[in-house]
Every structure is written in structure tokens, then in C-alpha cells.
Amino acid sequence: MAKGIILYQSKYGATKKYALWLQESTGFDLLETKKADVNALADYDTIVLGGGVYASGIAGLSFLKKSYAALKDKKLVTFCVGASPYDEAAFKQAYAYNFQGEIAGLPCFYLRGAWDTQSLSFTDKALCKLLFKAIAKKDPATYEPWEKALMEAYEQKCDWTDRGSLATILEFINN
Numbered sequence: 166m167a168k169g170i171i172l173y174q175s176k177y178g179a180t181k182k183y184a185l186w187l188q189e190s191t192g193f194d195l196l197e198t199k200k201a202d203v204n205a206l207a208d209y210d211t212i213v214l215g216g217g218v219y220a221s222g223i224a225g226l227s228f229l230k231k232s233y234a235a236l237k238d239k240k241l242v243t244f245c246v247g248a249s250p251y252d253e254a255a256f257k258q259a260y261a262y263n264f265q266g267e268i269a270g271l272p273c274f275y276l277r278g279a280w281d282t283q284s285l286s287f288t289d290k291a292l293c294k295l296l297f298k299a300i301a302k303k304d305p306a307t308y309e310p311w312e313k314a315l316m317e318a319y320e321q322k323c324d325w326t327d328r329g330s331l332a333t334i335l336e337f338i339n340n
């Protein structure tokens with residue numbers, strides 16, 4: 166059986182929840198990306214890396230970029246967790262932004278996370294308030310999917326995490 170590990174980086178818990186569900190389903194090891202050491206990954210056949218999406222960037226992806234030369238012959242799978250509902254065009258754009266250079270072409274699955282304005286750190290709260298104010302000035306008909314999601318979720322507590330949405334990534338990992 167293939168030996169695998171799930172690396173995750175999560176600020177507010179949704180990515181961690183998905184990583185734990187994936188661990189349960191695969192039996193893979195689990196580790197926070199910031200604690201990962203590329204030399205300790207040598208024995209693994211499959212590496213799954215997941216991160217929350219913050220201002221369009223995927224948390225922890227820099228580890229994969231940095232370590233790509235040592236990991237390129239393994240099965241590499243990524244997933245990202247955002248508040249926006251899935252939108253093909255928006256995802257393609259986000260993919261092109263995050264997956265540049267050597268990591269371009271790696272599989273990435275999108276999963277929907279959670280949102281709770283109250284739990285945000287001081288800096289994130291301030292950042293999101295600025296974003297909210299800027300978006301509020303726009304015509305709602307011109308909102309990008311993430312802008313629409315932010316306007317709807319702002320000041321609310323939402324949880325879109327869904328174990329069933331892991332089916333496609335699990336199929337990919339197991340084949």
C-alpha cells in the first residue's frame with residue numbers, strides 16, 4: 166500500500182477539518198505544513214498538501230514550491246479551502262496565480278470552508294472590513310464570486326465544510 170502524508174495549513178480550522186477527514190479515509194500521516202521537513206518526506210509515495218485561501222493565495226504552497234526538486238517524483242496532490250462557492254473561471258484564475266513555475270500543472274482540488282467574522286484575528290478583521298467597504302461601493306451585478314460570498318457572509322457565521330466534497334480528491338489519491 167502507498168505510504169502517504171497530508172500536510173495542511175489552516176488559520177481558522179476548515180482546512181484542518183478536511184485534512185483530518187482525509188486522514189481518516191486514507192490512513193495517511195498528518196502534519197502541519199509549517200512543521201514539515203523535506204528530508205523527512207523521503208519515504209512517502211504520496212504527498213497531499215492543503216491550505217486555506219487568504220487574499221487569493223494558498224497557505225503553505227510555498228513549501229511545495231521550495232521543496233519541489235526533492236518531491237517531484239512522488240504523487241503530489243493539493244487542495245485549497247476558500248469561502249467562495251466553486252466557480253470554474255475564478256478557480257482557473259486562482260490556479261494560474263498560485264501554480265506558477267515548476268508546480269504548474271499539479272492537481273488542485275477546491276473545497277469550501279467556513280467564515281466567522283467574530284473569530285478573525287485583529288489584522289484579518291481590519292483587512293476584511295476594508296475589503297467589505299471597497300466592494301460595497303461596487304454595483305452588485307459586477308461582483309466576482311468571492312466578492313459576492315464576502316458580502317453575503319460578512320458579519321455572519323457560515324460553515325460550508327462537507328465531507329462528501331472530498332470524494333473526487335479521494336478517488337484521485339486512490340488511483
Ligand SMILES: Cc1cc2nc3c(=O)[nH]c(=O)nc-3n(C[C@H](O)[C@H](O)[C@H](O)COP(=O)(O)O)c2cc1C
Nearest residue numbers: 175176177178179180217220221247248249278279
Ligand atoms: C484575510 C482573509 C482573506 C480571505 N481571502 C479569501 C479569498 O481570496 N477567497 C476565498 O474564497 N476565501 C477567502 N477567505 C476565506 C477563507 O478562505 C475561509 O475562511 C477558509 O475557511 C479559510 O481556511 P481555514 O478555516 O483553514 O483557515 C479569506 C479569509 C480571510 C480571513
